Amino acid sequence: MMLKEGIPRHEQISNWIRDKIESGDYKIDEKLPSENEFKEQFEVSRVTVRRALQTLQNEDLIYRCQGLGSFVKDNRSHQTLVQLTDFVEDMRRAGMEASSTVIRMEPTNVSEYITSLLKLDADKTVLRLDRLRMGDGKPIAFDITWLPMFYGQLIEGYDLTKKTIYGILEQDYDIPIEKGCYRIEAENATDYVATHLGINEGDALLLIDRLSLTVGEKPIYYQKRYYRTDCMVYELMAERKPGTKTSDGNMPLKEFAPVFNKE
Known part of the structure; x- marks a missing residue:
C-alpha cells in the first residue's frame, strides 16, 4: 500500500x-x-x-x-442471563438498541404439546405472535410466541415494535414474570425463519425454547427464539467453592451469558 x-x-x-x-x-x-x-x-x-x-x-x-x-479483539458485548431478562434488556446490556418487527399476530389453534405447556385444554385457541428481533437495526433473532388468550388480549393495542411482553405485563398490569424454563439446542432454519433473518434455508441456528411463568407457576407464554449464530453465542462460567474437589460435582453456575456480535 x-x-x-x-x-x-x-x-x-x-x-x-x-x-x-x-x-x-x-x-x-x-x-x-x-x-x-x-x-x-x-x-x-x-x-x-x-x-x-x-x-x-x-x-x-x-x-x-x-x-x-x-x-x-473480540468486540462482542457480554451480559449475564443468570437473571431473567427480556430482549430489550439483553440488548441494552450489550450496548445495542433493540427494535422489533411484528410479522404475525393472530389467534390460532396449536398442537396439544403447546396447550399442555400453557396448561390449557387441548381445543383452546391461543394468540400467536411472530417477531423479528433486531439489535442496532440488524436482524439477530426471530421469535414465535404463543400466549393464552387472557394474556394475549392484554398486549393488544401496544406498540410491540418497541415494547416487550415482559414490560407490558409487569409495568401496566402488575403481572410479574417470576420464572423461566429454558432449553437450548441447534436447529436448521426453515424457509420462513430464514427469509426474515436474511440467511439461507438450512443454515444453523441456536434455538431457545422458553416457558415464562408468573405467580403460582402459571404459564404466561411459550416461545421459540431462533438466534443467528453469526450474531450470538453463549458462554458460561462455573465456579468451584473453596475446599471442594472437582469430583464432588460442586460447580454452581456463576454466569450464563450470550455474547452478541455488534458488527
Missing part, C-alpha cells in the same frame, strides 16, 4: 488495518503482523507503526500482549 501525502501516516495505517478487521480479513484473536513487518510494508518508522496500533487499541479493536504482539 502506498501512503498518500497530506494525511498523517499513522492514521493511514490504522485505517488500513481497521478495514482489514471490519472486512474479516483479520479474524478475532488473530495475531497481526509484527511492528517490524508493518514498518517494512509501509516503509515508515516503528514509532509511526506504534502510533497506528495505539489508535486501534484505544478504539478497542485490538489488544496487545507483552512479548507476543497485537491481536484482533
